[in-house]
Amino acid sequence: MEDQISKILFSREELLKRIAELGEEITRDYQGKNLLVLAILKGAVPFMADLIHQIKIPLAYDFMAVSSYGASTTSSGVVRIMKDLERSVEDVHILIVEDIVDTGLTLKYLKENLTARNPESVKIVTLLDKPDRRKVDVKPDYNGFKIPDEFVVGYGLDFNEQYRNLPYIGILKPEAYQ
Ligand SMILES: O=P(O)(O)OC[C@H]1O[C@H](OP(=O)(O)OP(=O)(O)O)[C@H](O)[C@@H]1O
Numbered sequence: 320m321e322d323q324i325s326k327i328l329f330s331r332e333e334l335l336k337r338i339a340e341l342g343e344e345i346t347r348d349y350q351g352k353n354l355l356v357l358a359i360l361k362g363a364v365p366f367m368a369d370l371i372h373q374i375k376i377p378l379a380y381d382f383m384a385v386s387s388y389g390a391s392t393t394s395s396g397v398v399r400i401m402k403d404l405e406r407s408v409e410d411v412h413i414l415i416v417e418d419i420v421d422t423g424l425t426l427k428y429l430k431e432n433l434t435a436r437n438p439e440s441v442k443i444v445t446l447l448d449k450p451d452r453r454k455v456d457v458k459p460d461y462n463g464f465k466i467p468d469e470f471v472v473g474y475g476l477d478f479n480e481q482y483r484n485l486p487y488i489g490i491l492k493p494e495a496y497q
């Protein structure tokens with residue numbers, strides 16, 4: 320598995336350090352607010368698990384699953400909800416947690432879909448942002464790291480469902496998917 324990684328971009332220590340900073344900012348901004356941390360399955364799970372330890376106010380968390388990639392390294396552009404929320408969100412401030420914003424198609428769809436449910440607010444925190452690849456205009460409110468246009472895996476990010484269990488973020492060698 321690790322021999323398919325050409326370069327480690329962020330070690331576990333670097334990830335945790337940045338996540339602590341994000342948690343501090345979020346703690347400050349959501350003081351006194353009814354916060355729902357909404358992680359997008361499956362990639363955001365490791366990030367969300369580390370992030371919630373660093374948000375030092377009461378919160379609830381939930382999950383949605385949407386899919387646009389399948390077994391490919393490029394987005395199909397068609398976003399489908401595979402698992403939805405089971406309760407109304409009218410009384411909460413939603414913080415969407417993503418592992419990566421790439422074309423932006425997933426988040427644009429999600430943000431519009433959730434905004435239509437009339438929550439108090441909808442914001443986005445992503446661990447990684449790949450701005451060079453953006454196809455639609457969507458900006459994360461909180462971002463861990465900007466990254467170049469390379470296919471990355473680890474810490475929740477997959478290629479064909481593999482590599483999610485790596486404790487760091489690395490660049491996948493092109494020969495691993497060609
Ligand atoms: O900005 P975009 O081009 O839309 O890409 C980003 C989305 O793609 C990945 O999810 P994926 O559909 O691979 O599901 P997964 O989290 O289960 O791997 C990632 O977790 C984001 O949700």
Ligand SMILES: [Mg+2]
Pocket residue numbers: 362388476477478
């Ligand atoms: Mg994926």
